[in-house]
Amino acid sequence: MSDGERPRRRFFRLPWRGARQIREQIEDELRFHLDARVDALVALGLPREAARARAMREFGDIDDARRFLRGVDRDIEAARRRRDIVQDLQQDVVYAARQLAKAPAFTLAVLITLALGIGDRFSNRNPPVGHQDEASTTPPTVRKRDAPFRVRTLGRARADPPRA
Amino acid sequence: MPTRPLDLVQGTLDVLVLRTLLFGPMHGYAVSRWVHDRTDGVLEVEDAPLYKSLHRLEHAGFVAAEWGLSDNNRRARYYALTPAGRRHLRAEESVWRRYAAAVFKVLEPA
Numbered sequence: 001m002s003d004g005e006r007p008r009r010r011f012f013r014l015p016w017r018g019a020r021q022i023r024e025q026i027e028d029e030l031r032f033h034l035d036a037r038v039d040a041l042v043a044l045g046l047p048r049e050a051a052r053a054r055a056m057r058e059f060g061d062i063d064d065a066r067r068f069l070r071g072v073d074r075d076i077e078a079a080r081r082r083r084d085i086v087q088d089l090q091q092d093v094v095y096a097a098r099q100l101a102k103a104p105a106f107t108l109a110v111l112i113t114l115a116l117g118i119g120d121r122f123s124n125r126n127p128p129v130g131h132q133d134e135a136s137t138t139p140p141t142v143r144k145r146d147a148p149f150r151v152r153t154l155g156r157a158r159a160d161p162p163r164a
Numbered sequence: 165m166p167t168r169p170l171d172l173v174q175g176t177l178d179v180l181v182l183r184t185l186l187f188g189p190m191h192g193y194a195v196s197r198w199v200h201d202r203t204d205g206v207l208e209v210e211d212a213p214l215y216k217s218l219h220r221l222e223h224a225g226f227v228a229a230e231w232g233l234s235d236n237n238r239r240a241r242y243y244a245l246t247p248a249g250r251r252h253l254r255a256e257e258s259v260w261r262r263y264a265a266a267v268f269k270v271l272e273p274a
């Protein structure tokens with residue numbers, strides 16, 4: 001349940017409502033209202049039929065209300081869904097950051113590994129394809145050994161002539 | 165001249181609903197009865213716009229809805245004011261008071 005404020009930490013959350021559930025809950029809500037009103041009018045001495053008719057008259061355009069409530073509730077549900085997803089993501093990021101902070105040696109090792117890897121990739125020793133210093137009038141040829149990444153294509157690339 | 169019930173503008177109904185919920189969580193039927201009894205039939209409030217208002221206020225985050233059991237042990241949807249709803253009510257109330265004061269000033273020139 002949202003309180004319209006900053007999200008509270010929740011240990012469980014209500015399941016998202018689908019279109020059918022929204023419809024059913026609206027019917028339940030309206031039925032509760034009409035039954036309660038009919039009972040009250042019957043208690044005042046009105047015959048049940050007349051009470052029903054009066055309750056409906058007092059309600060006004062119930063079909064219009066149904067349509068409106070369904071639309072609003074769908075929007076409420078969509079907003080809840082978005083909020084839950086963002087909140088999950090936030091929790092995951094916070095969790096990951098905490099875990100890394102708890103293991104500084106591991107974090108440092110990971111950072112160094114990543115830094116070395118990335119640095120090596122972009123250093124001049126292994127220039128990436130298309131960025132050679134030589135004038136690139138000829139198409140760059142990259143020997144398989146020097147290729148910074150092995151590119152695997154799913155299925156045969158169309159430009160490749162079939163090997164004899 | 166017979167007095168005709170006044171039509172209610174949407175925003176006014178929202179304020180009445182929020183004010184009613186200040187007494188505590190209520191289902192739609194209770195809100196309907198309270199508004200009806202309190203206004204002595206001067207304001208003709210149909211139930212359809214009232215429920216629209218409740219769901220609209222829920223969408224705005226001014227009320228929160230929850231299923232609960234009514235006095236006669238039936239499942240009913242209860243609405244409760246949220247902190248944002250309380251703030252909204254306070255703001256709207258002061259707007260209404262200023263509006264009413266201005267109208268009175270015109271109706272009763274000094």
